[in-house]
Amino acid sequence: MAGLRGATIEEVVAQAWVVPTDEPEADGTLTWDSTTVVLVEVKAAGQTGLGWTYGHASAAHLVNDKLGDLVVGREAADVPAANLAMVRAVRNMGRRGIASTAISAVDIALWDLKARLLDVPLAVLLGKVRDSIPAYGSGGFTTWDDARLREEIGGWTEAGMRAVKIKIGEDAGANVARDLHRTALATRTAGPGIEVFVDANGGYSRGQAARMGAALDNLGVTWFEEPVTSDDLQGLHELRTRLQCDVSTGEYAWCPEDAQRLIEAGAVDCLQADVTRCEGVTGWLRVAALADAAALDVSTHCAPQLSAHVAVAVPNARHIEWFHDHVRLDPMLVEGTLDVVDGTVTPDLSRPGHGMRLRAKPAEPARRVA
Secondary structure, eight states: OTTTTTOBOOEEEEEEEEEEEEEEEEOSSOEEEEEEEEEEEEEETTEEEEEEEESOTHHHHHIIIIIHHHHTTSBTTOHHHHHHHHHHHTTTTOSTTHHHHHHHHHHHHHHHHHHHHHTSBHHHHHOOSOSOEEEEEEOOOTTOOHHHHHHHHHHHHHTTOSEEEEEOOHHHHTOHHHHHHHHHHHHHHHOTTOEEEEEOTTOSOHHHHHHHHHHHHHHTOOEEEOSSOTTOHHHHHHHHHHOSSEEEEOTTOOSHHHHHHHHHTTOOSEEEEOTTTTTHHHHHHHHHHHHHHTTOEEEEOSOHHHHHHHHTTSTTBOOEEEEHHHHHHHHHHEESOOOOBTTEEOOOTTSSBTSOEEOSSOOTTOEEOO
């Protein structure tokens, strides 16, 4: 504990970068051509912790103008206390959304810093229950043609991944025929023994989702993510009772209380949680504990590089999402990223913290905006 005892937070700095996608992308309800990453560095006793989130550059301003002042001067060991101070401070500006992403980035940086001060990997600090976690390939955007879809799925299966996920619900459910075509194509391309997941991003109505779910069951799909909006708890519950495939959501659980509502409504077979949205490592561990108490598995949403250490630290983690955009852009901004080996991701226990550092000069085409 010599490196941690008495260490106080000296500085908190956030910056925002925009990284264009490699081609136009869309899901059931959104289109985009870039991703904004808000990076946070927290310093104490000669060490720097790094965290980040994906969202909007305003999260960087919130960290620099408000949250950082709440953290500076606190004991580096007391991460939950800093997390609580930030949560309380954003009450009147709105806790969910931008504020939760900003809190998440700071919280992740604080946990990384604490582990570095102790000179241990984050997974060791949290306490491992396994050495690695299965990953599933994720992307399959509705803008991709058949050839592009086959190429991406082939890459995932060659890396040993046992499950792949594509986007459906195109144009808010207006192109069901293409949704089914692409799902059937994914099933054929993946081949025997590979699970196929789909994500509608809330693009269907309840009736559409029920009809699509029945067709997806016939195609052997095992995971139906956000068949309706995640705000429709009753709709999710009803679909769970009618479909064979697992119904999942949780990426918009901005805090543990949001996750608890999904659990109490019986809305999911597997609860998703995003460490860069649900108030960081502190929030993610609480969400996982709530799911475990309800006999539910938890799966990480996106952010695979930041998810590996927390996923190996809980007994009910099913898998992590190896998401195309984040897998591509994270190495442009940080050093020390992990790879999938034989379908799994293993935290690097030779490095303290989560093992990653901000690049001195992020790679093009990343562009700093804040």
